[in-house]
Amino acid sequence: MGTLRTPFRGVGNILRFNWHFYVIAAVFMITAAVFTAFLESPFRSILFFMVLSAVLAILTSLILSWYIYDWYPLYAFNWIQEDDEAVNIINIHAGLDETSIMLRKKFPKATITIMDFYDPAVHTEVSIKRARKRYPPLSGTRTIQTTSINFSTGSADKIFLILSAHEIRNNKERVLFFKELKRLLKPDGNIYIMEHLRNFENFMAYTIGFLHFHSYRAWRTTFRKAGLPVIKELNQTPFIKVFELKKNGVTG
Template sequence: MIAYNWPRYTAGLAAAAASAALADRLPRRLRTMARAGSAAAIGLLASATVASWLVYDRSELYDYDWLDALLPQAPSAHVVVGTGLDEASVPLAARWPASRQIAVDLYDPAVMTEGSVRRARRRVPPPPHAVPGRPDALPVRPGLADAVFLIFAAHELRQARDRERLFVECARALRPGGRLVLVEHLRDGANTAVFGPGAWHFLPRGEWLRLAAHAGLRPAAERRIAGLVTAFAFTKGWE
């Protein structure tokens, strides 16, 4: 978290330190506001760091045992879609060694301009077998996959039209009865409480349900992880 977002941490701490240093030189009312703002900035940085540590380092998130509640059976073929940082392909391949895996890399530096994505990609490069794709053109033949995974990937497509195209492509890649597994933080009360304004980088629950419906997928299962991450399973057709 810190390695990927260190400029934001640096800017936040610098702003907090500057506010605290200048507070004594300000009129009483502004002094109180400056100190409160400094404390709030430090508090949000601390809460976001602790929350990220609990979710990514201490929770069940990366053991993937929660998939048992979302997938009725192990897939014979599955697709992992990444948009910059792919931490799912390797553990999913190890979980289902007999399953054919296609890893698709949608990263486009002209579109995904956030520095955190570039830094994450340098630290964790795509798997060697990943193939490039676009939101409107996944390199997967129709009906190939029993499961498609979008794990902390879809929110990096900031344009609604790109997300719509991606969900339609995921549905096209699924066999009838196959499932799209979406894992995301939501723009909700819990995430706003710990990430503050940073939670606006996430998308609300209603947007994900809308995208699934747009692609002809229906909700099949849902799991909350560490109180801050939601894993959805959407089904193509009727099982």
């Protein structure tokens, strides 16, 4: 990504990178709607209700995605305390970097290292391939392995994982990853994780798609096993949770 976010970029990217899903859904719904003409009641009403429910679910998902990613100042990072010092920041993404430019604006004096744990053998979704083609990694981005990060111990003041850590699907791998992040932190360093949760709110927004996210309990278990106390939790809309972890802190 080479520019700041523009209006409708979030929902536009969802449509752009997942257009195949919407085409398939449209074909299915049009076919089903036509087929209702050949059915008798009550089957006609049942099929019509199913088509209407599918349309409403897709529209609701897109409207809420616009609210989360475009209308709400999600990427303004207003919840982060600005630091005028020349701190060392690590920003980690999973193939699509939508935050490094904003972090550079937020912390103009900081040294920001960008890391990417995208693995084409693991992250095989066509959507992420389209995203990487449209938004290639920024110059200087380091490719990393989640269980062994080649970076200096105790060198980072802040580490950011914005809507990326959920892509680590294996629980043990995720714990090892956060242990590595703990190693990279300075004694008073912080980690900031922003994520959707597998909860009722995200089910209402994304229906079965909410299964792609991890539960609140799963995240807290990961942090506990990695030895990283949660010192603060913030809600960014009802659909997004921010966890602030500290290397040497008191659990909140």
